[in-house]
Amino acid sequence: MPYGPHTDADRERMLATIGVASVDALFEDIPAAVRSAGIRLPAPEPELVLTTRLSQLAGRNRTDLASFLGAGVYRHHIPAVVDAMLQRGEWYTAYTPYQPEISQGTLQAIWEYQSLIAGLTGLPVVSASHYDGATSTAEAALMTIRATGRTRVLVSRAIHRHYRDVTRTYLASGGHVLDELPTLPDGTTDLAALERALADPAQPVAGVILGQPNAFGLLEPMADAARLAHAAGARFVAVIEPVSLAVLASPGEIGADIAAGEGQPLGIPPQFGGPYLGILAASDDLVRQIPGRLVGRTRDLDGRRAFVMTLRAREQDIRRDRAASNICTNQALCALAATVYLSTMGPHGLRDVAAGGAAAARRLEAALAAVGAPRIHAAPYLNEFAVHVADAPRVHAALLERGVLGGLVLRDWYPDDPALADALLVCATEVTTDEEIARFAGALREVLA
Amino acid sequence: MPYGPHTDADRERMLATIGVASVDALFEDIPAAVRSAGIRLPAPEPELVLTTRLSQLAGRNRTDLASFLGAGVYRHHIPAVVDAMLQRGEWYTAYTPYQPEISQGTLQAIWEYQSLIAGLTGLPVVSASHYDGATSTAEAALMTIRATGRTRVLVSRAIHRHYRDVTRTYLASGGHVLDELPTLPDGTTDLAALERALADPAQPVAGVILGQPNAFGLLEPMADAARLAHAAGARFVAVIEPVSLAVLASPGEIGADIAAGEGQPLGIPPQFGGPYLGILAASDDLVRQIPGRLVGRTRDLDGRRAFVMTLRAREQDIRRDRAASNICTNQALCALAATVYLSTMGPHGLRDVAAGGAAAARRLEAALAAVGAPRIHAAPYLNEFAVHVADAPRVHAALLERGVLGGLVLRDWYPDDPALADALLVCATEVTTDEEIARFAGALREVLA
Amino acid sequence: MSLEVEQTIAAARVLIPLRDRGEEGSLGARNAVGPVLQPTLAETSTPGRRTDQVPHPPADALDGIPAAHRRAAPPALPELNEPGVVRHFVALSKLNYSVDGGFYPLGSCTMKHNPKVNEWAARLPGFAGLHPLAPDALAQGTLELMWELQGMLAEISGMDAVTLQPAAGAHGELTGILVIRAYHEARGDHDRTEVIVPDSSHGTNPATASMAGYRTVTIPSAPDGGVDLDALKAALSPRTAAVMLTNPSTLGLFERRIVELLDAVHAAGALAYMDGANMNAILGRFQPGAAGFDVMHYNLHKTFSTPHGGGGPGAGPVAVRAHLAPYLPTPLVVREADGRFRLERDGERPGSIGRVRAYQGNAGVLVRAYTYIRAHGGSGLRTVSDDAVLAANYLRARVEGAYEVPYPGPCKHEFVATARLLKEATGVRTLDVAKRLIDHGFHPPTIYFPLIVEECLLIEPTETETLEDLDAFADALIEVAREAREHPELLHEAPVTAPVRRLDEATAARHPELRWRGMTGAETPCPQ
């Protein structure tokens, strides 16, 4: 037993106190017919063997390419202080703060997280975290349904493919409808189509979901979309990328009711898909609709300021089948990472990250255009954009061989959109170097030649 | 300023309180003639730039070879728990425990270290740590001089080259004499020569220093040597390798007065030379001769058990020019690493490490002998030994090209010993794999062909 | 320590309140090494403080962004330098109880030791740095690990296929129930609109059923704590899509009539879902798939020691028998004939319920669980459960006199005790017992859960606590019962040694203060 403390003597003493002869006796409540004789797994490994195995597995991944892949998950500088704080056992080996008297660390940290995300999004009610950006988007859609009593949600096609898929999965199970809004040739959502969809009296719309930046990295006319949604009695959901909020108009400013998004860029490594951080924020009037934990400020018997989980009647352990969501375990440690990250960067540091990415992306755009891969869309972008290359999948594969991960082949996400049949979605961030951009451009010139 | 908190406003407030107009005014005590205009260093780097630079530098080191190099520093499995504990700021950002009321963590940890090293060495008085094995050996030599009032120390030539050099440096400065003892053809120290040296009435000997295992990995007749030393009124110093003490007779058992040695194998990475851990342990009668900090157990005013630095009158801050040593800062954090390591391994785990290394070394011996590199010495060894290969420096270089670090070219340490002109000192530990041994043997066969 | 000394201490403390920029005097006392309440980040912020992390971009970096898209003022984030950040989060961490700090017998949560090698493994740059959309060729290490983990979790459950996607237990439940729905739909069985859930089930079970669009039918427990089989049979109907069973139950009891129960469920055409959050009790002793369950989820953050992180993240893989495999979410990890690994491609398994999250799972958590399973092997995992059950039964035997233990033994990994009689005798409630345990140095057990047992404590010791700690906890629990009789005020006042005393939760809920309101934007413009 690698971690258990019990010696045979310990076990004997326990059995004697219990008054049974063997551990087997404690399993006699399992009917003999279904008792297992044991499981067939590889032999136990002492730590030395295990660490060798894991180093080898990790070494089989290739993370040394010049990467321009974003598509919802972004390479960023993570200050060393973030992991230094997270590695304290007081954080990661604690449970949900059900006993507030001995959990003020976690409780205040969540409250700080709520405050920081409120500061970023301009929306006052922030949940303690959701699984990821896709599920928080789906939960946002469900919120609009609960808030309006309507069952149809509109989502822009220029939203991350997975977010649309997951929202569809979540909505379909409750019998709700998710309709997609087309995009214009400039890559932004077709607001005329939105207006038409909202106008259908037979199918009143609960919520409208647009991304900022959208899935092509482009800036959407969010305020206009929000106005249209509100005029039709629908709620407006902004799917955001949190670093961009250092410089872009906040969901609060553009009039969104809800902001959802992926918090991974805030100090969390890519790690092949998670754990990440589902951000969910809403306006005050939705405080009882928001799913997930909320921490509030209060005082103790002696008047000391303290924090506690609150408005718990929305949650599954109290409300059971009438809960706002079934969420229980969330992504608290990732929220902590984001909290440490944001307090380290501050408003100006975060702006440097966003602006640094924008500057690098402009250099990337110029370099790719110069070798024959022009930008596809006309709308303004922040740090991610699509370029045209003939036979994109082949080009992408050929770039890999040259040590360049040339973004996302957009055909994979939009198989039926001819405008995107030969497009690569590429991104740059503050960590993208000029040398990497030159490598990309050089490799692309070769491949396209 | 990367880490300073002061804004210009803060500085203004401080200057106003002090009552000076500028920071420059605070430096007017430096005569103008010798005031510096500033220093020419590279520009400050934000953390992103810095981490990139450091990753590149670290990447320029090559640590991926199959390595059989030991010679005083050994590759071992370091349990993950060791660094997990060390990374707590409470340990590494604390100072020397001068205020015991708020330093019981460090104090008890040092006391535990003293207890564990006492358990390993069989010697009851253990200093809180020295710089490394070489300096603790030198301090041991000085202890024998202080304890006996004599000034001549004998050291076996089969001691780590650097340890002899450092001991010579330390002794020479005080005008003391260090003489070397020759070795026999079997690789162990010549005890007859020792007996002769001890018998010289003109030059009474303060201390005798032998290594176990010695610099060739061989086992010395320690008990006999200790008996000879004591018979001549000299003190006996055993230079030990701590992992080996899981299975080898302890310094206490063989009758040593002092044990010195390098604690690096106890959970400390090689890191190109340090920080390491100088172990120094002694018998009870030497308690006032031992240099460095000592922690003792006591009670507080309320009778709680507590720990405190003690017998401080030996130390430089109290005793000034009559101190036992000038040591102040030591290697406390490395001692903590050793303490966590030893409590994780326990007596049986440590034995597995020692025995695992011995087993691997025997396989290595057989594999090398089979390709024409037989062992040189006849004495028994634990996990390190010398093999004969013609033109050792060339062979060593050729092995490097084949991804094998074939130990130490002994000619570098013993340039004037013809018996060692064509010898490689190679070691194996519990982390040495059969695949690595096969790689070494295969490469050697090629090189020798 | 004498009482006088303690009074001196008290007096001394009263003299040294903590100074807090924001709300003067409200943070309690100063202390050099103990836990101290902290001002918030906002209160700690000073305009102009920072530690440079990234280069300043050129001044024209944002010229391409039209003004209409720009935010009016920098976001309301605090300004600190690194030392300020470190002090804040180190100080906050000291206010937390944790497994690294002590025994954490929180029932239903399996607060076992979190091995340090797991943390090391998850941080290996090859694992941590891998983009989730990286082409398969770049991801062979993680894919192999995931593929192996799918297989190991299938073996442990006795099931045939596993998805690693769900991010937590509840997420796994939703996934499993959607798979069940897809199964019925695919068979043209459209009228199944109900999910049956025992009243002892975890709250996520009924919440999941609702979320998936089902009506929840709750059935009572039998006096022995098991499912009331007659009630179950009565509730089963052609409308039943599934029965969700937590097994061992939240009472810590294995469902003894499991064979009969599964037969009844299947006879009704429904599927049997096992909430496997409590697998720590039965590893190598019971394989749900082999026994007849159709689908189950794991809580890797319980059974397989991935840390709870103060509330998450976790991972909730779902295992199914072969007939449900077509419906699992996409993508699974598959192994090619040539030994290479890849993610399923879009549309490759057309029956799939689709995605339940972005990308393919909380891979960082999966690395930890894989490491844990590999460290144990099959024999080790069985010992885990043996020791967990042994510890629970031992504690149960030790506290049985002092508290009522309503269900007959043996229990599995946890057991329910109740302070009902104590309350009748002394007015002391379970809440008071729990708070007083804090003064005795322990994290309290789960309380008032499951809801069906009055004044209950759900106690789960796990297999990684020493006999000394089990005894110390049992002693404390017994001592608290004695205190309840002799000094009930101690329990009403408790905790008195924690950083804060009991909280005003009512005001918190009535006037929610969910964020710092003082900051509206950074106080200084961003330097160009």
Place this chain on the structure above:
Amino acid sequence: MSLEVEQTIAAARVLIPLRDRGEEGSLGARNAVGPVLQPTLAETSTPGRRTDQVPHPPADALDGIPAAHRRAAPPALPELNEPGVVRHFVALSKLNYSVDGGFYPLGSCTMKHNPKVNEWAARLPGFAGLHPLAPDALAQGTLELMWELQGMLAEISGMDAVTLQPAAGAHGELTGILVIRAYHEARGDHDRTEVIVPDSSHGTNPATASMAGYRTVTIPSAPDGGVDLDALKAALSPRTAAVMLTNPSTLGLFERRIVELLDAVHAAGALAYMDGANMNAILGRFQPGAAGFDVMHYNLHKTFSTPHGGGGPGAGPVAVRAHLAPYLPTPLVVREADGRFRLERDGERPGSIGRVRAYQGNAGVLVRAYTYIRAHGGSGLRTVSDDAVLAANYLRARVEGAYEVPYPGPCKHEFVATARLLKEATGVRTLDVAKRLIDHGFHPPTIYFPLIVEECLLIEPTETETLEDLDAFADALIEVAREAREHPELLHEAPVTAPVRRLDEATAARHPELRWRGMTGAETPCPQ
């Protein structure tokens, strides 16, 4: 908090002593999240407990070792499993004050913030995994870093050559003095047997001189805290090998007559050694080499933020002017014409004093210092000193009324205050003031050092403390002076809020208990 509540707390605590296997009842009170005294490892040990780390070797692994060389019984080491290890060391850590936890104004120690990126850097596998005898070709990364660091430290000091070998300040001193000895010897100047040291110097200075075989000649300080130049001149003679000067001194004062002083030293044929442990005061403001010092050492664990580690490790590089370079210990790092880096080879610099330690230095510490210097650049380092000096003068101005500040300003990075008058007035000593500061939440300053100032406090705030923290500390110091007058018993009793109260140091020294005596060998034989 009312006094009654505190008394309830006190009463409650008295009821819950910690149970300790070894020495019943002697560890104080239990507490769930605060610091709690711990049993020792030996007391925690249970025969048979372990967490497997390495494979069990074959049974015949040790057959080659003759019985005479084997130990009789397994060593007396404790047996714990990993959770036991974690709990022990986490709990112990909570008993420590640290820079990560708070203000640490320990004079002469420069307890500044330890940047987290330094820790990250030192742990990079390429750095941490490198064998110290690896051929140069395998070590180019660390060699380049060391070579650059040699250059940067030469520039900062205004010297010409640097050795990175010494493991600490005192080790650097020994190295520097041996270099001086070698210089005199090489010139045939054999009669220099004395080293002159001011009475305000750090204890390592005279101890070093002795260790190097010199006689120490102590000279007094002038009333202004500087060296008494007349006394120095009187002490200088043809027997003087060197003058060791801590500058700024341990009083926090820059040696104003430095030019005259250096002239006098050199005129006597002696060399001038600067103890550079206090360089944090003068970076970019004073370059000792340019000013005429011949040799100096750095304390990287002070000036360049490598952490103190509870007492070490550190690094004490030595910088010298060109005439001393031939004598530096070997090996230095050199750069070849082709840009490659290597260690000096044996005998390459025949005048070298030889080795002062094994291998080439505490490279792990050097990585951290390099990272720190690179983060700051030249301008940043100058700001470090500016802010450190500013903070010290600010604190000095703030506490000047409450305590006597014996030397006129400005001070450099630290200053001396004394409680002499307070003692006369109230009987309260500096020790009591220090202990009472603990109750106010602070680590005390260095006390009773330097030895030449009665009842002194040596206060060094460093540049990384916020103005709020400086103020809080000043307030506390002033408040303690007030308490000394109004409630002297509070100071005599202090600390009362620390994990332990004042210790019986006399008994500790009279009957040294330096180790656990209960264990004589492992209690179980090693399994084969």
